[in-house]
Amino acid sequence: MKRTISKMLAAGFAATLLTLPASRIAAQITIVPQPQEVKLQAGKASVSANPKIYLDKKAKITASYLSAQFKEAGITPVMVNSAAQADIAISMGKASGHKEGYKLEVSDKKKPAITATADDRSGAVYAIESIRQMLKNEGGKFTANVCTITDWPEFGWRSYMLDESRHFHGMAMVKRMVNEMVRLKMNTFHWHLVDDPGWRIEIKGYPKLTSEGSLSDFSHHFQGAEKWKEAYPDRERSYYTQAEIKEIVNYCAERGIRVIPEIEVPGHCYAATHVYPELLAKGDNDTDPAIYDVVAPEFKKFIETTLTQVVKLFPSKIVHIGGDEANYSRWSKNERIKKFMKDHGLETYPDMQLYTINSLQKFLDKKGVKLIGWNEITGDNVHGEANHGENSALTLEKGTLVQFWDGSTDLAKKAIKKGFNLVNSNRLYTYLDYGYPTISLDHAYSFNPYFDDLTPEQNAKILGLGCQMWGEWTPTDARVYFQTFPRLAAYAECGWTKVENKNYADFVRRMSPIEKIWQGKGYFTGQPSYSMGTPEAAK
Incomplete structure (x- = not known):
C-alpha cells in the first residue's frame, strides 16, 4: 500500500490497576506485555x-x-x-x-x-x-x-504482517521473526505473499507464477532472469514451495501462531498478469496499473485454483484477499466488463469490485473459510478520490472481516455499526515502514484499537490489531529488523494489555532485558531504543 504521511498526535496512558505502585512493579516484574x-x-x-x-x-x-x-x-x-x-x-x-x-x-x-x-x-x-x-x-x-x-489477552487478534512480495527474505528470517512474535505473545502472522513486484507461493497448474513471476522485487522490477541472477547470485529461489509453506505453518503452530496468507484481488496483481496476460483486464493504455479481468473465465479458474490450494496449505480458516487501492482505469476502458456491469445492475466500479469480493467470500464460505480484506472492500471511497465513486447497488457479504488501515476512522465505525467484525490497523499508528520521526516509540505505544465513541457492544466487534511491515524500503533482513524492533513490542502490549493497565514509563523499564536480547541477536543497528541510550526519555 502507498501511504501519505500526516502529522501524528501522541497519546499516553498513565493508569495502572496493579496491586503495587507501578515503580515497584517495574523494579520486580519485567514481563512484556504487561500482565493483567x-x-x-x-x-x-x-x-x-x-x-x-x-x-x-x-x-x-x-x-x-x-x-x-x-x-x-x-x-x-x-x-x-x-x-x-x-x-x-x-x-x-x-x-x-x-x-x-x-x-x-x-x-x-x-x-x-x-x-x-x-x-x-x-x-x-x-x-x-x-x-x-x-x-x-x-x-x-x-x-x-x-x-x-x-x-490473558485483551484482544484475540494480535498480528504482525511481513511483506515478502516487495522484497523476499526467506524461511530462516521468517522463523526469526516468528520467534520474537511468540516472545511477545502475538498470535497471528499475516503473510503478504503476492503483489505487483513478485509472486512468492507455489501454485500447482500455474508454474510461471514462480518460474518467472518470482524473478522480481521492488528494487529490480521484472528486469529478466539474467539481471535477477546478477542481483542475487547466491539465492536458490525467491518463492516458497508448498512444502516450505507447510514447514513454516507448522513452525508457527508450535508457537501458538496462526498464519493468514494474503492473495491480492483485484489490484496489486502485476506479478500474475505479467506472466499470464490472459488474466489482465485489457484497456487502451498499457501504462495503466494492472487489475484482473474479473469477468473472464480464465480469472475464475485461476483464482479458484489458487484459493483452493491456499486453503489446504493454511489451516487458519482465514484468507486475506487484499482489495485495496484498485485502480479502475482498465475496467473503464474494457467493453466486456462494462457490459457485465450493465447486465448485472452494477452501477459503479466499486460495485464491480464488491461483486467479485462477495463471489470469493461465498466460494471460501463453502470451504469453511472466512475472507478478510483491507477496508476498501466495504465499497467506501476510502481515499476521497475524484471519479472513484462508491458502492450503490451492492453491499459487502455478512461474515466478511474488515481490516481498517486508511481513511477516516468514521469508516471503521460505519463498518462496525453495520455488523462487521474489524481488525484495527490504522496506518497512522501501526505502519512499521514509516520512519521513527513519524511513528515514534511512544506514539506506537499510545495506539488504542478501541474507539471512544462506540458502545461496549460495538467495540466488542473489534477483534484486535495488526502492525504492518511493508516492504518497499526493506531490501535486507537488517532493514526489517531496524523498522520492526523495538516497536513490535509496543504493538504487542497494545493488543494484550488493557488500556487502563498500560504505562509508558513502566513499559520502557520492562523492555530493557528484551532489548538486550535483541541487541545480542544483531537486531539493533542504530534505531531508537526504549532503554539503551534512547533519545526518547521515559515519560
Whole structure:
C-alpha cells in the first residue's frame, strides 16, 4: 500500500490497576506485555540452571520446544513425570477463565517453586514465555519474585504482517521473526505473499507464477532472469514451495501462531498478469496499473485454483484477499466488463469490485473459510478520490472481516455499526515502514484499537490489531529488523494489555532485558531504543 504521511498526535496512558505502585512493579516484574493482574509478595523463589520441569501432556507442547525456549535464558531443563517432583510445573486447567490465558504462582516456601496453569494450549505457550522473562540469573541461580500472576489477552487478534512480495527474505528470517512474535505473545502472522513486484507461493497448474513471476522485487522490477541472477547470485529461489509453506505453518503452530496468507484481488496483481496476460483486464493504455479481468473465465479458474490450494496449505480458516487501492482505469476502458456491469445492475466500479469480493467470500464460505480484506472492500471511497465513486447497488457479504488501515476512522465505525467484525490497523499508528520521526516509540505505544465513541457492544466487534511491515524500503533482513524492533513490542502490549493497565514509563523499564536480547541477536543497528541510550526519555 502507498501511504501519505500526516502529522501524528501522541497519546499516553498513565493508569495502572496493579496491586503495587507501578515503580515497584517495574523494579520486580519485567514481563512484556504487561500482565493483567499481578499480586506481589515479599521474597524470592530460586531454581538451578538445570531445574526439574513437569509439562502436562495435555498441553501438547514437546519437551524439545520447551527446552529450546529456556536455553536462550541459560537454563537446561530436566524433564520429570509429575508436578510433585518439579521445580517448575506447567499444567492444564482452569486458570484465568479466558482463551489464551494462564496463571502463575511463584513461591519461596513450597515445591514447585513456579506453578503454571493454562486455560488452553496457547495459554501454556505464553506461560512459558512469562516464566523465562521472569527468571533472573543471580550468581548461577535463577530467581523470581514471589507473586501470583493471572493473565490473558485483551484482544484475540494480535498480528504482525511481513511483506515478502516487495522484497523476499526467506524461511530462516521468517522463523526469526516468528520467534520474537511468540516472545511477545502475538498470535497471528499475516503473510503478504503476492503483489505487483513478485509472486512468492507455489501454485500447482500455474508454474510461471514462480518460474518467472518470482524473478522480481521492488528494487529490480521484472528486469529478466539474467539481471535477477546478477542481483542475487547466491539465492536458490525467491518463492516458497508448498512444502516450505507447510514447514513454516507448522513452525508457527508450535508457537501458538496462526498464519493468514494474503492473495491480492483485484489490484496489486502485476506479478500474475505479467506472466499470464490472459488474466489482465485489457484497456487502451498499457501504462495503466494492472487489475484482473474479473469477468473472464480464465480469472475464475485461476483464482479458484489458487484459493483452493491456499486453503489446504493454511489451516487458519482465514484468507486475506487484499482489495485495496484498485485502480479502475482498465475496467473503464474494457467493453466486456462494462457490459457485465450493465447486465448485472452494477452501477459503479466499486460495485464491480464488491461483486467479485462477495463471489470469493461465498466460494471460501463453502470451504469453511472466512475472507478478510483491507477496508476498501466495504465499497467506501476510502481515499476521497475524484471519479472513484462508491458502492450503490451492492453491499459487502455478512461474515466478511474488515481490516481498517486508511481513511477516516468514521469508516471503521460505519463498518462496525453495520455488523462487521474489524481488525484495527490504522496506518497512522501501526505502519512499521514509516520512519521513527513519524511513528515514534511512544506514539506506537499510545495506539488504542478501541474507539471512544462506540458502545461496549460495538467495540466488542473489534477483534484486535495488526502492525504492518511493508516492504518497499526493506531490501535486507537488517532493514526489517531496524523498522520492526523495538516497536513490535509496543504493538504487542497494545493488543494484550488493557488500556487502563498500560504505562509508558513502566513499559520502557520492562523492555530493557528484551532489548538486550535483541541487541545480542544483531537486531539493533542504530534505531531508537526504549532503554539503551534512547533519545526518547521515559515519560
